[in-house]
Amino acid sequence: MxxxxxxxxxxxxxxxxxxxxxxxxxxxxxxxxxxxxxxxxxxxxxxxxxxxLCHHPRDELEELLVELDAGEESQTAFLAGYLATVEERYGTLEEES
Known part of the structure; x- marks a missing residue:
C-alpha cells in the first residue's frame, strides 16, 4: 500500500x-x-x-471545555469557572470513606 x-x-x-x-x-x-x-x-x-492520558470515557468534557473558553483566560479563572459549572450540573464530589 x-x-x-x-x-x-x-x-x-x-x-x-x-x-x-x-x-x-x-x-x-x-x-x-x-x-x-x-x-x-x-x-x-x-x-x-x-x-x-486518562483513557476513561470523557462524555461531555470536551464540549464543556469549549463552552467555558478553555485557554482563553487565566488558569485560576478557568478552574474557578470549571469547578462552579461542574458542581452546578453534577453536584459536589465527595470522597468515599
Whole structure:
C-alpha cells in the first residue's frame, strides 16, 4: 500500500511539543469522534504523552471545555469557572470513606 501524498512525515505532539514521525504518534480528535474522518484534521500525541492520558470515557468534557473558553483566560479563572459549572450540573464530589 502506498502512503498518502498529503500526509506529512512528522507531526508535533500537542502536549509536549516534540516532533515525532507519524508512525510514532497517536491521533487525537478533540471532539472525541476519531472514527468520522471526512474533512477532518487530527492533532497528534507522541506515544509517551498518549500513555500518560486518562483513557476513561470523557462524555461531555470536551464540549464543556469549549463552552467555558478553555485557554482563553487565566488558569485560576478557568478552574474557578470549571469547578462552579461542574458542581452546578453534577453536584459536589465527595470522597468515599
Amino acid at each position: 502506498w502512503p498518502s501524498r498529503n500526509r506529512t512525515e512528522t507531526v508535533t505532539c500537542l502536549a509536549c511539543g516534540s516532533e515525532v514521525t507519524r508512525s510514532k504518534a497517536r491521533e487525537y480528535d478533540k471532539y472525541g469522534d476519531r472514527w468520522d474522518r471526512e474533512n477532518k484534521e487530527f492533532e497528534h500525541l507522541c506515544k509517551s504523552c498518549h500513555g500518560d
